[in-house]
Amino acid sequence: MNELRKLTIKEKALQINLRRDIYGSFAEIGAGQDVAANFFKAGGASGTVAKTMSAYDMSFSDAIYGMSDRYVCEPRLLKMLEHEYSLLLERLPHLADNTTFFAFADTLEALNYERTNKPHGWIGLRFQTKPGGDYNECILHIKMRDNDALLQQQAVGIVGVNLIFGCFFITDPEELLVSLVDGLAPGRIGIDMFRLNGPDFAHVDNRLMSLKLVKNGLTRAAMFGPNADVLQPSEALYKKNVLVLRGRFRPVTHVNVDMLLTARRHFKREPDVDKSKIVVLTEITLNDLRADGEIDDVDFLARVDIICALGQNVMISNYPEYYKLVDYLSAITRGRKIGIILGIYNLQRVFEEKYYTDLRGGVLEAFGALFGINVKLYVYPALKANSKEVYTLDNFELPENLRGLFEFLIQNNKLENIKGANMDNLDIISDNVLAMIKAGESGWEDKIPRQVAQAIIQDCLFGYPCAPEQREEKIKKLALKK
Incomplete structure (x- = not known):
């Protein structure tokens, strides 16, 4: 993996182009066709690119993907991925037995001429890992921090290649996450939301990936809701x-x-x-x-x-x-x-x-x-x-x-x-409660909500020492308490 991480953007694009079992489409709105361009420049793109497109005018975009209140948002990105991926399956059934299809999409707000906006965008990939398999999805929200529109477009192109390469060649989710900014100087791109799901990534907890975003300096803050769905803070x-x-x-x-x-x-x-x-x-x-x-x-x-x-x-x-x-x-x-x-x-x-x-x-x-x-x-x-x-x-x-x-x-x-x-x-101090839990002392259950105590006992959280046969008995006792 260390050798793969050293590949240049051109080398990553070329490695994908030379794989005859990876084939898909690109739909890019808002900052030029910068991701697809990297594959064309690398050479051999005919083995990878089924289609590229941009629909900058809202009327054209709406005609293709349906009406939207906003054009730089996650729902718009998901419509783009659904449309483009469905077309691949519909129009290329003769390739399905030997091809892993993908649809790449981005919708971006680049720096305006007056430099008065906050450039950001949504980038996503819908992809198979084996021919005929169900699709997986990787979605991210980026902040473009270069003070020049051309530099922002270049940065987006790099992130897009890294995303496609990572989804096909990197198996560790955190390595995939960090690789998204390979080839970029620190601070050029921020990523404040990342979600990876699908049948091949059922083991990935995206709340943990939110932590990795902050830990690895890709953002200063990340967020998720009570249902464990990751959220984009803005x-x-x-x-x-x-x-x-x-x-x-x-x-x-x-x-x-x-x-x-x-x-x-x-x-x-x-x-x-x-x-x-x-x-x-x-x-x-x-x-x-x-x-x-x-x-x-x-x-x-x-x-x-x-x-x-x-x-x-x-x-x-x-x-x-x-x-x-x-x-x-x-x-x-x-x-x-x-x-x-x-x-x-x-x-x-x-x-x-x-x-x-x-x-x-x-x-x-x-x-x-x-x-x-x-x-x-x-x-x-x-x-x-x-x-x-x-x-x-x-x-x-x-x-x-x-x-x-x-x-x-x-x-x-x-x-x-x-x-x-x-x-x-007021006499409850969390550090004291934690010490009681680790020591197996009694009485800590009365200092925390019942559902919290049940979870700690059931899953042996925070170092709680318990044998399997003891857990059910303790949970039953908690349930009897008011």
């Missing part, structure tokens, strides 16, 4: 009111659930929040996933399995600082309200000036982004260390030089105590 959060809870969720406790429920009630009461357009996100940073060393894929899936089972959307990000996360979300939501849920001790860390020494404006520069006109922080109470005193914004402790800044935020409705919190849960 589409899922566009003009939505977003409420975010950051955490390790190892495991989800009663405190996490109460933070979400109580903060959501506050958020819905905001006058500038459209209740019909609220999206709640549970967010995990790479730092939190690496808290115990290297990222453990099994541990990651254990966490997100539980979060998804609770009906929550998940975002994985490489934004350790809250203000950078808010800056990212603000660009997507287009001025809609953003709510950040955090515990009082996390707020105390937000005020620590040592985290902003790399900024010319220090804490003020960071807070300018964090507390923008559309942002509000909802603060969950805690118990003071070695005390039964409840710690809230009302008795918040911070250095005197920051007291004026804190009062300004309070007076301008940027910080709000979460009221109605379940005080009986």
